[in-house]
Amino acid sequence: MTRDKVLILCDDRSKINDNLELLFKQPLSLDTNIVKGIPWENKYYTVEFDLYIDEIDTNLTDWIDEFMSDECELLREVLAGIIFVLPLGQKDDLEQIQSHLKSENDMFLICSDPTTESEYPHWEDFTTTLEITTFGNSKARNEYGELMGIPRIQEIIDTYPWTNSELKQDHLESSKPEDTVGDDNIQLHHLLSTLQEAKSKYSENKDDSMAQELCEEIAKLILDS
Amino acid sequence: MSIRFILCFNKQGVVRLVRWYTANESGRETQEFIAQIYRLISSRDHKHQSNFVEFSDVTKLIYKRYAGLYFVMGVDMRDEEPIYLSHIHLFVEVLDNFFGNVCELDIVFNFYKVYMVLDEMFLAGEIQEVSKDVLVEKLHILDKLE
Numbered sequence: 001m002t003r004d005k006v007l008i009l010c011d012d013r014s015k016i017n018d019n020l021e022l023l024f025k026q027p028l029s030l031d032t033n034i035v036k037g038i039p040w041e042n043k044y045y046t047v048e049f050d051l052y053i054d055e056i057d058t059n060l061t062d063w064i065d066e067f068m069s070d071e072c073e074l075l076r077e078v079l080a081g082i083i084f085v086l087p088l089g090q091k092d093d094l095e096q097i098q099s100h101l102k103s104e105n106d107m108f109l110i111c112s113d114p115t116t117e118s119e120y121p122h123w124e125d126f127t128t129t130l131e132i133t134t135f136g137n138s139k140a141r142n143e144y145g146e147l148m149g150i151p152r153i154q155e156i157i158d159t160y161p162w163t164n165s166e167l168k169q170d171h172l173e174s175s176k177p178e179d180t181v182g183d184d185n186i187q188l189h190h191l192l193s194t195l196q197e198a199k200s201k202y203s204e205n206k207d208d209s210m211a212q213e214l215c216e217e218i219a220k221l222i223l224d225s
Numbered sequence: 226m227s228i229r230f231i232l233c234f235n236k237q238g239v240v241r242l243v244r245w246y247t248a249n250e251s252g253r254e255t256q257e258f259i260a261q262i263y264r265l266i267s268s269r270d271h272k273h274q275s276n277f278v279e280f281s282d283v284t285k286l287i288y289k290r291y292a293g294l295y296f297v298m299g300v301d302m303r304d305e306e307p308i309y310l311s312h313i314h315l316f317v318e319v320l321d322n323f324f325g326n327v328c329e330l331d332i333v334f335n336f337y338k339v340y341m342v343l344d345e346m347f348l349a350g351e352i353q354e355v356s357k358d359v360l361v362e363k364l365h366i367l368d369k370l371e
Contacts, residue, residue, distance in 0.1 A: 044334040127236050128267045146292040155293070158330045159235075 003080040003106060004049045004164050006038075006157075009063070010085040013055050016114050020085075022137050023150050024051065042158050047165040049080060060086070060093050064100045080160055081108035083153065085135055088113040091122045094130065102129050108160050110153055119148070131156050191221050228309070228350040229284055229299040231343065233332070236293050238263040241332050244343055246350035262286065266295055277306040289313050294329055312352055319346065319360050323368075341367060 010016055013030060021028050024038055028051075035051040056063050066072065082101070088094060088111055101109055113120075114135035119142060123132040136149040147155060198214045233242035240259055249258060265278060266288050279285045280299060287309040288297040296313045300306075319342055320327045324335070332339050345363055346354055354360050 042330060044330065128238070131236075141292075144290050144292055155328065155330070159333060 001077045002164050003078055004047075004162070005075075005078050005080060006049055006051050007075075007079055007082045008051065008053045008085060009056055009082060010053070010114075011056050011087075013053065016085050016135065019114070019135055019137060019150060020053070023153055028053075040157065043168070045162070045165040045167050047162045049162075049164075056086070060096055064096055068100055076107075079107050080162065081110065081157070083110045083112060085112050085114055087115045088123070088132065089115070089120060091125075094122070094126050094132070098126055098129050108156055110156055112149070112153060117149075191218060194218060194221070227301055227304050228347060228352075229301070231347065232259065232262065232295075232297040232299075234259070234263055234295055234297075235329060236267070236295075238267070241294065241329065242336070242339060242343070244340070244347070246347075262297060262299075263295075266297060276310055287313065289317075291317050292328070294332075312346075315355065315357060316343070316346055319357055319364070322357070322361050323364050338368065 017028060017030055026038060028035060033053045037048050038051050040047050040049065084097065086093065094111060097109065097111060110131045112133050112135040117134055117136050117138060126132055133152045134149045138149060139151055140148050142148055146152065194217065229247045231244045234240045249255060271290065276289055277285060277287055283302055284299045285302055286297055286299055287306050288295055289310060296317060298309050298313060300309050320339065323342060324331045342364055345360055346352060
């Protein structure tokens with residue numbers, strides 16, 4: 001099945017809605033939990049996916065148990081990724097997410113903390129399985145030069161192997177040849193056809209004046225190019 | 226032969242570039258081989274451990290992380306590590322100059338150009354050009370030929 005849905009899980013939608021709109025470059029009404037056909041574009045391709053926004057009303061463990069149940073199998077098969085927008089100051093939540101959702105290899109898992117602008121030290125322990133970042137839009141970079149916050153989330157979405165993406169034509173087309181190259185081809189073709197014609201005419205009627213005229217024409221062609 | 230292989234993968238272990246200059250020394254499957262390298266490097270403490278680690282009896286790894294990507298060279302045990310670290314840095318600088326603020330997406334969608342850059346810099350496991358200006362000029366000429 002095509003994975004063309006993205007799930008956002010948060011604890012308070014009203015606090016993060018502005019940043020969600022920045023992330024997806026779309027107005028998002030607080031009343032709407034499902035947004036279909038969100039366009040996503042970068043310099044290489046365009047893609048559309050649906051956005052599901054869920055507010056967690058139990059604890060994270062219960063939500064994960066429900067998500068991993070058989071009833072949600074179909075949902076798991078169509079999700080391209082999950083973005084958790086939750087406070088991540090405690091290691092426990094990250095351990096929960098890692099231990100239960102790590103097996104979903106075809107999905108990206110992003111954990112973003114809207115309550116901080118800098119990384120917690122314990123986030124390093126999970127970087128091989130989860131993408132953990134902040135949820136601001138400051139364009140700051142960490143010690144490795146990696147973007148943080150919303151720009152980093154956009155990068156992760158960009159590099160996901162969408163199966164329903166359409167490559168942009170600008171990227172597919174090779175660079176256009178210079179105009180002069182095209183002109184040279186035409187002139188060369190004309191030159192060769194003139195020589196061929198002259199060869200056949202001269203063999204029938206050996207006329208020096210005609211040969212002289214032809215030489216001048218060919219010289220003019222070469223000099224003009 | 227100095228460089229045995231050059232790899233680039235992201236933090237989740239998805240391989241973005243791979244170039245082999247020698248046969249797989251252990252006979253292991255390529256994917257398993259790369260997975261082992263990824264596990265070794267990703268488990269290291271980047272704040273307190275160096276960028277050099279022994280991988281096998283004949284190979285050591287020199288690696289550096291740039292943003293979300295690891296660039297790894299497998300080199301001969303007898304070779305000096307810092308020079309390969311500088312080669313990695315030069316490669317990344319050339320990519321950055323060639324693509325203009327290169328990111329992982331550029332590498333994914335222009336992988337053939339990245340291999341072109343790699344092949345201009347390294348040939349048969351040896352570095353063949355160390356001047357960034359010369360490399361950038363050559364690459365722009367090659368790019369125009371497309």
